[in-house]
Amino acid sequence: xxxxxxxxxxxxxxxxxxxxxxxxxxxxxxxxxxxxxxxxxxxxxxxxxxxxxxxxx
Numbered sequence: 001x002x003x004x005x006x007x008x009x010x011x012x013x014x015x016x017x018x019x020x021x022x023x024x025x026x027x028x029x030x031x032x033x034x035x036x037x038x039x040x041x042x043x044x045x046x047x048x049x050x051x052x053x054x055x056x057x
Contacts, residue, residue, distance in 0.1 A: 001013070008049070009052070012049050012052075015045075016045075019045075
């Protein structure tokens with residue numbers, strides 16, 4: 001995990017882990033997100049991360 005924190009930053013990794021845990025909990029409750037919704041959320045998360053990375057450079 002440290003390799004990813006050093007590469008991507010703590011905030012990003014923390015958010016990723018939080019979302020994964022939310023997804024696992026939702027799945028256990030039977031809540032399902034469509035493939036299209038999941039892809040849109042991932043694209044938005046990647047775009048936010050890219051903007052932060054460019055600002056830091």
